[in-house]
Amino acid sequence: MGKKVYVVRHCEAAGQPSESPLTGRGIQQAKELAGFFEDVKVDRIISSPFVRAIQSIEPTAEQKGIKLETDQRLSERVLSTLDLTDWLDRLKAAFDDLDLKIEGGESSREAMNRAVSVLEDVLQCEAENTVIVSHGNLIALLLKYYQPDFGFEQWKNLSNPDVFLLKIDQNNKVSVERLWRS
Template identity: 55%
Template sequence: MNKNIYIIRHCEAEGQSSDSPLTENGLIQSDELSYFLSEIEIDRIICSPFLRAIQTIKPFAENKNIEIEMESRLTERVLSSLFFSDWMDKLEATFNDMDLKYEGGESSNEARNRIIEVVNEIEASYSENTIIVAHGGIISLLLNHYDKNFGFEQWKSLSNPDVYLLKISQNNFHLKRLWKD
């Protein structure tokens, strides 16, 4: 069975904490995203439990009358529990060394394995068309899994929101960016 997994990065948010809401612009973007997706048949929506991710997909879910399934493995990757003034450099280093791990954080491989587990479960399920809603860091690691050229620079160029389509059929996959900002 062919699988279509729509990988969605949340809309513009007010912050990085789990309860940070979308900005006023982000709420407008969520309505635009709902319209953008409106012609697509969707069986399931699996979402990070972070408020900004839920608010991103809520207009679409309500339109289609589809339950939003919360999935903690889609939460954003924690780089470290420490504050780094040079966090961008530290983050870039984790794209170059996927096992590099800072205090209180998780390595790129650990975070990537979380989201790959979710994709593998979707692949094994009966759902043909699934949306996953998550965050730029964890999504970039998933995209890197399927496209080794997707790295730190590509992460920096992700938009809020962003939409990629991962098509999987008999161990073949095709990744395509759908959102044009």
């Protein structure tokens, strides 16, 4: 028997800062997400500490009666601390060159390794079915680690929310499937 990890991108938020809450539409999406997980076995839920991520999964955690854990490693990737007018071009470049590092930010490889370390910890715990909640860029890099052709274009096509299933077999082989259809 293998493990299942549901990777969830947060619902629609009012902004990018860590304290940005969900919008009214995002709150409704969080309820829809709880409906999505209603018949899914979930043993553990781990979220980014950002408000929008926590609010996205709270209805699911309440419905399941599961304590919501937060993990700083699931925080959004910082591309740069500069106000980049060409941030989209820089982000695309960072998908092409995983070691590209822009002032004040972390490289794609650093962010990817941070996300993968969470998954590796999940594989060591007893829970068989875990939900992790994070942000678009970090999720895209996590998926790219297991599916190398996942890149900038796939990141652009992520929705809020979004759900991917990572199935991990006994040999730690990981398969990736997108489950959410917005």
